[in-house]
Amino acid sequence: MRHLLSMADLDRDDIEQILNLADSFAEVGKRQIPKVPALRGKTIAWLFYEDSTRTRLSFETAAKRLSADTMNFSVGSSSVNKGESLRDTVETIAAMGVDGVVVRHRGAGAPHRIAEWIDASVVNAGDGWHQHPTQSLLDLYTATRHLGSLDGRRIAIVGDIKYSRVARSNAIGFATLGAEVTFVAPQTLLPPSLEGWPVKVTHDLDEVMEDIDICYLLRMQLERQEQAVVPTLREFHEEYGLTTERADRLREESLIMHPGPMNRGVEIAGEVADRPNAVITEQVINGIAVRMAVLYLLLGSGLNLVDNQEAVA
Amino acid sequence: MAERERRLAAPPAGGEFQARTRVMTSEDVTRAVRRMAHEILERNSGAADLMIIGLQTGGVALAHYLADDIKEIEGSEIPVGSLDATMHRDDFGLRPVMPEAVTEIPGDPTGRVIILVDDVLYTGRTVRAALDAVHSYGRPAAIQLAVMVDRGHRELPIRPDFVGKNLPTRRDELVDVHDDGVDLGDVT
Amino acid sequence: MSDKTTAIKGGTVIDQSGSRRADVVVSDDGTIVAVGEGLDGDVTLDATDCVVSPGFVDLHVHLRQPGKEEAETIESGARGAALGGFTSIIAMPNTTPAMDCASVVREVIDLAADTICDVRPSAAITIGRDGDALTPMAELVKLGVRVFTDDGTGVQDDRLMRTALEYAGSLAHLSGGQPIVLAQHCEVNALSDGTFMHEGEWSSRLGIPGQPAEAEELMVMRDIALARLTGTRVHFQHMSTAGSVAMIRAAKEAGLPVTAEAATHHFCLTDACCADYDPVYKVHPPLRTDADVAAVKEGLQDGTIDAIATDHAPHTPQDKERTFADAPPGMLGLETAFAIANTHLEMPIENLLAAMSWRPAAIAGIQDEHGGPIADGGRANLVVLDPNTTWTVAGDAMASRSNNTPYEGMAVRGRTRHTILQGEAVVIDGEAQR
Numbered sequence: 027m028r029h030l031l032s033m034a035d036l037d038r039d040d041i042e043q044i045l046n047l048a049d050s051f052a053e054v055g056k057r058q059i060p061k062v063p064a065l066r067g068k069t070i071a072w073l074f075y076e077d078s079t080r081t082r083l084s085f086e087t088a089a090k091r092l093s094a095d096t097m098n099f100s101v102g103s104s105s106v107n108k109g110e111s112l113r114d115t116v117e118t119i120a121a122m123g124v125d126g127v128v129v130r131h132r133g134a135g136a137p138h139r140i141a142e143w144i145d146a147s148v149v150n151a152g153d154g155w156h157q158h159p160t161q162s163l164l165d166l167y168t169a170t171r172h173l174g175s176l177d178g179r180r181i182a183i184v185g186d187i188k189y190s191r192v193a194r195s196n197a198i199g200f201a202t203l204g205a206e207v208t209f210v211a212p213q214t215l216l217p218p219s220l221e222g223w224p225v226k227v228t229h230d231l232d233e234v235m236e237d238i239d240i241c242y243l244l245r246m247q248l249e250r251q252e253q254a255v256v257p258t259l260r261e262f263h264e265e266y267g268l269t270t271e272r273a274d275r276l277r278e279e280s281l282i283m284h285p286g287p288m289n290r291g292v293e294i295a296g297e298v299a300d301r302p303n304a305v306i307t308e309q310v311i312n313g314i315a316v317r318m319a320v321l322y323l324l325l326g327s328g329l330n331l332v333d334n335q336e337a338v339a
Numbered sequence: 340m341a342e343r344e345r346r347l348a349a350p351p352a353g354g355e356f357q358a359r360t361r362v363m364t365s366e367d368v369t370r371a372v373r374r375m376a377h378e379i380l381e382r383n384s385g386a387a388d389l390m391i392i393g394l395q396t397g398g399v400a401l402a403h404y405l406a407d408d409i410k411e412i413e414g415s416e417i418p419v420g421s422l423d424a425t426m427h428r429d430d431f432g433l434r435p436v437m438p439e440a441v442t443e444i445p446g447d448p449t450g451r452v453i454i455l456v457d458d459v460l461y462t463g464r465t466v467r468a469a470l471d472a473v474h475s476y477g478r479p480a481a482i483q484l485a486v487m488v489d490r491g492h493r494e495l496p497i498r499p500d501f502v503g504k505n506l507p508t509r510r511d512e513l514v515d516v517h518d519d520g521v522d523l524g525d526v527t
Numbered sequence: 528m529s530d531k532t533t534a535i536k537g538g539t540v541i542d543q544s545g546s547r548r549a550d551v552v553v554s555d556d557g558t559i560v561a562v563g564e565g566l567d568g569d570v571t572l573d574a575t576d577c578v579v580s581p582g583f584v585d586l587h588v589h590l591r592q593p594g595k596e597e598a599e600t601i602e603s604g605a606r607g608a609a610l611g612g613f614t615s616i617i618a619m620p621n622t623t624p625a626m627d628c629a630s631v632v633r634e635v636i637d638l639a640a641d642t643i644c645d646v647r648p649s650a651a652i653t654i655g656r657d658g659d660a661l662t663p664m665a666e667l668v669k670l671g672v673r674v675f676t677d678d679g680t681g682v683q684d685d686r687l688m689r690t691a692l693e694y695a696g697s698l699a700h701l702s703g704g705q706p707i708v709l710a711q712h713c714e715v716n717a718l719s720d721g722t723f724m725h726e727g728e729w730s731s732r733l734g735i736p737g738q739p740a741e742a743e744e745l746m747v748m749r750d751i752a753l754a755r756l757t758g759t760r761v762h763f764q765h766m767s768t769a770g771s772v773a774m775i776r777a778a779k780e781a782g783l784p785v786t787a788e789a790a791t792h793h794f795c796l797t798d799a800c801c802a803d804y805d806p807v808y809k810v811h812p813p814l815r816t817d818a819d820v821a822a823v824k825e826g827l828q829d830g831t832i833d834a835i836a837t838d839h840a841p842h843t844p845q846d847k848e849r850t851f852a853d854a855p856p857g858m859l860g861l862e863t864a865f866a867i868a869n870t871h872l873e874m875p876i877e878n879l880l881a882a883m884s885w886r887p888a889a890i891a892g893i894q895d896e897h898g899g900p901i902a903d904g905g906r907a908n909l910v911v912l913d914p915n916t917t918w919t920v921a922g923d924a925m926a927s928r929s930n931n932t933p934y935e936g937m938a939v940r941g942r943t944r945h946t947i948l949q950g951e952a953v954v955i956d957g958e959a960q961r
Contacts, residue, residue: 046438050423053442059475062426092426113848133850134734135804154852156734194734217731218739 029141029148030320032157033198041202044319045167051318054091055311065094065326070126071119072098073140074151078130080286081151081161084310085128088317092326097124112136113143120144126325129153147324155189161285162195164316166203168309169240172281177204181240184210184231185266185293188217188255190244192285197225208234211266214255231266235275242283243268243293259292266293273298281305356513358522362506365520368487371503372401375485376408378501383452386413388480390451394469395423395440397458397516401487405456418445422455424468442472449477454501458516460486463497488521490514530554531569533952535911535945538574541877542581542899543885551579553907557949562902572945572952574911580880581899582614582908582946583865584887586674586710586788587764587836589857590616590646593634594623598929599841601635604861605642607839607926609953611861612943614908615645615888615897616839620656621679627651627662632670643946643953643961645908647893649674652691652709658683661691668701673892676710678764679811681746683716689753696759705892708786710762713746713771714738714812723852725798725813733801735851740768740819743812747771751778751785760784762890765838767793767812769822776831786890787831790838791864792933794823795871800933806847806854807931810840813856827882828874834887835879837864841929859932862925867934869914869941876914884910907950914941926959 027040036044054062070089074082089096099119119127126147129137134154141148152158166176173179181200187193187209200207201224208226209216220227228234235241246262256262263269268282273295276282282294282304290296299306363371380386386409393402399421406419423440455469466484473482487503492510508514508523515522535551540562550566553559560568585608591599601618608616618635620626626635632648639646650667654660656677664675675695682688688711695707719738724730726737747763751774754761766772766787778785792810797817800808808814826832840857847854860867868879888898897908917940922930946954953960 043438050426050438050440050442054426054475057475058447058477061475063471064426111845111848112850112853114845131850133852136850138804139848139850154734155736191734194732218726218737219728219731221728222732 027323029137030159030324031137031141031148031150033159033162033195033202036159036202038202041163041166041199044163044316044323045170047319047323048167048312048315051091051322052312052315054318055315061091061093063093064322065089065092068125068325069095069097069123070128070321070325071122071124072096073101073116073119073127073129074099075101075129075131075136076152078152080310081130084313085151085317087314088321091314092318092321094321094325097122112139116140116143120146126321149320149324152191154191156191156194158191158195160313160317160320161192162199163320164309164313165196165242165283165285166199167312167316168283168305169200169281170203171312172305173239175204176200179205179239180208180234180237181205181242182208182210182231182234182238183242183244184268185244186215186246187211187244188215189247193244196242197223201225208238210234212256231272235272236277238276238280240281240283241268241276245285245287246289246292248289248292263292268294268298270295270297273301276303278303283309286310355527356515356524357527358515358524360523361520362523363504363521365518368503368516368520371487372404373408375501375503376405376412379405379454379483379485380409380413382483382500386415386417388451389417389454390445390448391417391419391454391456392422392444392473393419394455394457394465395421395442396437398456400518401458401485402456405454405485420445422469422472424465424472427468427471429464429468444476447477448473448479450480453479453482454485455482456485458487459514460484460489460499461492463493463495466497467495487516488514530556532560533570533572533947533950534566534568535572535574535579535909535947536566538577538579538911540579540901541880542901543881544900546877551901551909553909553947553950555950557907559901559903559905559907570952572911572955574944576913576915577944578876578880578912578914579901580910580912581884581888581901582897582910582948583612583883584891584893584897585613585616585837585839585861585864586762586834586887586891587678587790587838588616588618588861589621589838589840590618591841592622592638593631598843598846599927601638601646602642603926603928604839604841605639605644605646606959607861608644609946609948610926610943610957610959611863612865612910612912612946613644613861614910614946614948615647615891615893616861617674617891618646618648619678620649620651620676625651625656627654627656629663629666629670632667632672636671643948643959645897645948647891648672649676649678649710651675652677652682653687656680658687661687661694664695664707665698665701668698668707673702673705674708674710674762676712676764678710678712680716681712681714685749685753688750689757692753692757692759692761696757702892706760708760708762708890708892710764711746711750712764712811713743713750715742715745718742718745723809723813724801725815727798727816729798729801733804735801738813740770740815743768744770744774747774751775751783754778754783754785758784760786763787765790765793765812765836766823766826766832767815767819769819772822772826772831776826776829779831786833787826788834788836788887789823789827789832790836791860791867792838792858794820794827795867796820796933801851804851806849806851807858807933807935809851809854809856810838810858811856824872827872828878833882834890835864835868835882836887837861841927842931843929847931857931859922859925859927859929862927863920863932863934863939865912865943866918866920866939866941870939907947909947910943911945912941913944916940916942918942
C-alpha cells in the first residue's frame, strides 16, 4: 500500500489488517510515555487546504506518537493564495524531502492528482464530497470493537449524505466488512445517482430505528441552509434527527455514532449524544490509533520489504 | 527462533528451517529454567518487587515457566507480562508488527526489578529495543536479562544476567527454541 | 497567365454536388481554375487514395487572443486549424477583454490578416458577456461579424435574449443580405453554478458537483420558443444531451429557424472519463452519458445536428495542473476533429464533410468563400484528406501552444494531407508551409 486515497482501494483483508494493527497502536497510547520510535527520521507534511482542526490534530498526535517529524504547510498564509498551481505547491513540498503528505482539500480528487505528481505517500484526509478514508477506518474500528464482526449488521447513515465524504467512505467501508448500509435522508440530501452503490435508501428514519445496530449521524452543514435543501433546521431535526424519542427505540446494544463536530439539537438531540451507547468520544480516541496504523503501514512497516534476505536476523 | 523470524525465514525471504542437531532436550530446558529461577531469586534476594516480561514472541512462554518456578520455590505470585518491542527496533521496517503479538505490562514498572526474558540472545538489538520500550511504561529500579540460549555474535554491548546455555554458532545458522527442546539448524 | 497554379491530382472530389474522380487546379489568385481529368499545374500535389473536399469550417474555436496568449494565439490557433484541414474558423468572443466592441473585433481581424487559416471573429451578444446589455451589433456587423454569442455562458435573461433576437433579425441590410445568427451556449446558471461535470452516476461516485442534462435542455427549450416568437435563427452550440437533440429535431420538423452543432468530444467521450479526476476531461458542457453520446451521433447522422464543431479550448499545463474543481474547462480539438469524426461516426464521408464544411459555412454566412462547390471559378479553399491513415494523437506534437488534448495516445483513423487557402497550399503532407 503506497497511498491511502479511497476506501474503494481497500479490500476486506486490507481493512482488517489496519484495524488489527490499530490495536497494537492503541496500546502505545496507554503507556506512561505514549511514544515509539517507529517513524523516527520520517517526515510528514500536512497540506490542509481546508480548515480542519480536529482531523489535523488527530493526525499530528498519531505522527508524534510514532516519532515522525511533521511540518505544516499552512495554506492560508502561503503561495496558494498567490495563484501557485497545485502541482508547483506540491512539488515544492516534495523537494524538501517528505516521506508522506496528508492532504485535505475542498476539491474532490486532489489527493489523486497529488499522488500522480510526487514520490511520497499520500494520505487523503478528506477531499471535497468524495472520501475521508481514515474517518471510515476509525468508525469501523470503533464499531468492530463493540460489535465484533460486522457481517449482517445493519447501519443507517442519516442526514446530509449528498455533500458528505464521510457517507461515501462509510458506505464502502461498512459494506466491505459485510454490513448492510441504509441511507436515510430526503432526496435533496441524497446523491443524484446511487447506481452501483452497496446501499439501500429510505426517506423514513422511523422505519429503520428498531432494526439497526448502528445509527450513524452526519453533521448537517448549517451553511447548506442557505441553499434551502431543507425548509428549516427544526423540520430537519423532527424528520431526520436522532431525537430522544427515536433514540429510545434503538436496541440497547445499538451504537450511536457521529464523525463530529456535532450540531446538538440538529442531527442529534443534545441528551442523546451523552448516552452510554453513543460512542462519539471513543471515535475521536480511536482515530489516533487508526491513523498511527495507517501512517505506519504507508511509511514504516516495510511489509513490502519482506523479500529482503537481510530481513532474516 | 521466534515466530517473527520463522515468518521472515519463510519463502520468499528465506527457505525452510532444517533442524540439524538437538542441543537441548526438553528436560535440559526444564532444568535450565529451574536453575535460572534460583539464580534470579539469589541475585535479587527474593521475589519482592520482581516483574517478569517475556519478549514477543519467543520469550513469552519462558517468562511464564520462570514465574511458575519462582512461585514454586518462593511461594509468591510474580506479575508476568509480554512486550513487543518491534516498534522500537533500529531495523524497524524490516520486521512486521504482528497484531497478535500483544504487549501487556502487568502494572507500573516504576521502582521494580524487571526480568526481561527471551528465547535466544543474538545481536542484542531486540534487547536494546526492549530496554527502550520498557522505559516508556515507567522507570524500573533495574532491568535484568534472562535468555535460554546465548548464541554469541553480539553487535551491541549487552550481556545476559541469566543464561540457560551458551551455544557457539555460525551466523548462517538458526536456533529454534520450542517446547521439545532446542534445535540448531540451517535455513535451506 | 501570371498567377501560379497548383494541381491536385489523383483524388476523389467530394462536395455538396456529389462525388467524382477529378484533378483540381487552383490559382494563387484564390480561385479554382479547372476541375477535370489529366490536369496539370505549376506545382503538383498528390491526392492518390485521398478525398478532395471544400475546406472545413469550425463554428466554435477559442483562440485566447487577446488576453491569454500563453495558451494560444490567433497565429498558433490558425496554424493548428490549417493542419486540421480548416480553411475558416469562427473565433469565440470570450477573450480578455471580450470581443464586445469594435476595437477588440478590429484587433482580432488585424491579427488574423496573414494567418494560414481564415479567422473570423464572432462577437458577444452582451457587453462583457455579462448578460446585461446588448453589444453594438450593427456596428459589429458592419465590421464583418455574422455570429453573435456569449459563449462560455448562456444569456440567462429571457427578455434580453428576446430583444437580442429581434434586433439581430433586423440587421441583414448591413450584411449584404447574409443572415445574422445568434449562437447560444445553453446552460441555465441556476442549475449549473458550482458544478464541474455531468450530474449522474459518476459525479455521485466521484463526489464532484454535477449539473444535470436539464441545465442545458431548459435553455434549448426556451430558445426554441424564442426562435418561434421572433422568427430569428438561433444556432445551438455544442449540443450534448439526448433531450436537446430530440427538441431540436422536433423544432426543425416544425419548421422553426434553428441550427445546431455538436463538439467532437461529445460524440466519443463520456463522463466516465472523469474517473481519475484528470481535468483534461473537464469541459463545458460536460461530457455526458453513453445514451447522450448515442443521441448526438444519431443527431449528426440524421442531420438534426447540422455541424461538427471543435470547441477548441486551449489551456496551459499550469492551468490544468489543478484539482478538477479548480481547473478551467475546455479541451483541444482543431487538429484531431476530422480523425475523431472519421473514427467515431458511422456515416458516409459525404455527410461527414457536409457537417464539417458546407453546412457550417452556410450557418456562419460565409458560404460564398468557404464550403465549395469545387467547380471552375469557385473559391480555392480546399482540403485533401487521407481517410485511411492511422496515427496516434500526441498533444506535444500539435501546433497549439497548449497540449490539453483528451485523445492523447489514442489511435485514430484519417488525417489531413494538404490544405489550400485562397489557392495557396498552406499545408502540404501534414506540414504547415509558413
